[in-house]
Amino acid sequence: MTDQSASRGRILVATRRLIEADGVEAVSMRKVAADVGLAPTAIYWHVGSREDLLHAVLDEMVADLPPITARGTGARDRIASVARAARQEFLEQVTTLQLATELGRGNELSFRTQVALAREMTAAGLEEQYRQRPPGELATRDLWAEVDDDDIDPAIREAMTGPTDTDALFTYSLDRLLDAVLD
Amino acid sequence: MTDQSASRGRILVATRRLIEADGVEAVSMRKVAADVGLAPTAIYWHVGSREDLLHAVLDEMVADLPPITARGTGARDRIASVARAARQEFLEQVTTLQLATELGRGNELSFRTQVALAREMTAAGLEEQYRQRPPGELATRDLWAEVDDDDIDPAIREAMTGPTDTDALFTYSLDRLLDAVLD
DNA sequence: ACCTGAACACCGTTCAAGT
DNA sequence: ACCTGAACACCGTTCAAGT
Numbered sequence: 001m002t003d004q005s006a007s008r009g010r011i012l013v014a015t016r017r018l019i020e021a022d023g024v025e026a027v028s029m030r031k032v033a034a035d036v037g038l039a040p041t042a043i044y045w046h047v048g049s050r051e052d053l054l055h056a057v058l059d060e061m062v063a064d065l066p067p068i069t070a071r072g073t074g075a076r077d078r079i080a081s082v083a084r085a086a087r088q089e090f091l092e093q094v095t096t097l098q099l100a101t102e103l104g105r106g107n108e109l110s111f112r113t114q115v116a117l118a119r120e121m122t123a124a125g126l127e128e129q130y131r132q133r134p135p136g137e138l139a140t141r142d143l144w145a146e147v148d149d150d151d152i153d154p155a156i157r158e159a160m161t162g163p164t165d166t167d168a169l170f171t172y173s174l175d176r177l178l179d180a181v182l183d
Numbered sequence: 184m185t186d187q188s189a190s191r192g193r194i195l196v197a198t199r200r201l202i203e204a205d206g207v208e209a210v211s212m213r214k215v216a217a218d219v220g221l222a223p224t225a226i227y228w229h230v231g232s233r234e235d236l237l238h239a240v241l242d243e244m245v246a247d248l249p250p251i252t253a254r255g256t257g258a259r260d261r262i263a264s265v266a267r268a269a270r271q272e273f274l275e276q277v278t279t280l281q282l283a284t285e286l287g288r289g290n291e292l293s294f295r296t297q298v299a300l301a302r303e304m305t306a307a308g309l310e311e312q313y314r315q316r317p318p319g320e321l322a323t324r325d326l327w328a329e330v331d332d333d334d335i336d337p338a339i340r341e342a343m344t345g346p347t348d349t350d351a352l353f354t355y356s357l358d359r360l361l362d363a364v365l366d
Numbered sequence: 367a368c369c370t371g372a373a374c375a376c377c378g379t380t381c382a383a384g385t
Numbered sequence: 386a387c388c389t390g391a392a393c394a395c396c397g398t399t400c401a402a403g404t
Contacts (some may be wrong), residue, residue, distance in 0.1 A: 005368085028396065040397085188387085211376085227378095
């Protein structure tokens with residue numbers, strides 16, 4: 001159990017409200033303290049530095065995000081629905097993304113989509129193709145190492161955990177795109 | 184001619200050095216002033232507020248960027264080389280991108296690529312396809328309105344200036360990608 | 367365990383005043 | 386035109402001290 005004293009909870013709520021109303025830059029220790037009715041220095045006792053505070057709030061915002069779920073029956077429909085859901089989230093959760101980017105945790109959001117996609121691709125039986133050209137963002141590799149989901153094919157997880165040849169991925173994607181566009 | 188007093192130039196150089204060494208957050212009016220040998224308040228006379236200062240520095244950094252040029256002879260090769268150059272710039276110019284993002288001008292960098300791509304697509308005679316599904320990032324539209332380049336087809340420029348149906352673009356791109364991946 | 371007050375070393379910005 | 390100094394209203398953070 002994490003520290004769930006009443007004060008700490010109220011501090012997080014106040015900070016989150018500040019962020020959603022006026023952006024991350026509007027968060028100051030003194031303003032948060034005033035909102036909660038404490039001396040500025042009390043914040044440090046409960047959540048640590050300003051950066052620690054922002055990380056704690058981002059944790060809550062990510063936890064509250066609606067899960068990315070696939071809709072439809074066919075493999076193509078389901079994969080497409082995951083992509084659409086990811087785009088939707090990207091458009092709706094601007095402040096969450098801003099905060100995550102500022103804290104160097106932007107890829108945590110794209111990671112949620114990667115997991116959902118991997119689940120659908122396993123169901124579609126795409127392990128072979130997937131293996132040959134492993135997608136995945138450079139730094140999300142570390143996150144994959146901790147995933148333990150029975151619905152995801154071990155081969156895919158292994159490919160995501162191993163080193164990604166980003167150059168090869170780029171070349172492959174570009175080729176496929178040009179195939180589609182150039183008649 | 185913009186204000187090119189000796190002091191202003193030295194202020195911009197000092198700020199740029201600070202950014203490249205320790206990131207945007209390391210830029211303070213007092214530090215810049217000390218580097219240049221002026222009182223902090225003198226900065227305001229030459230470049231205005233801190234935000235104005237950062238905008239001016241970004242202008243210089245963008246102007247100094249090597250032009251994105253197409254290599255090769257075939258249309259496919261040339262378009263691919265532009266895409267590769269864009270990716271290269273994205274990987275190399277991290278600080279420029281960070282500054283641009285912080286100032287809400289991130290799309291200015293992608294805009295450079297869009298212009299180069301449009302030039303190649305004109306040469307490849309792709310106006311028709313292009314017209315049907317106009318790419319382009321939402322906010323770069325305004326930038327296109329000011330472009331006057333004889334190497335770019337008027338039809339393409341018109342498509343870029345008009346309103347972009349981002350939903351349609353997304354659906355189209357996703358479909359093509361799934362075509363390529365799903366056997 | 368929880369909180370306050372004083373204190374330090376910073377900020378951006380305005381403005382009157384100097385040359 | 387160019388620059389300074391004083392001043393205001395802010396910051397994040399540490400630390401000794403209180404209960």
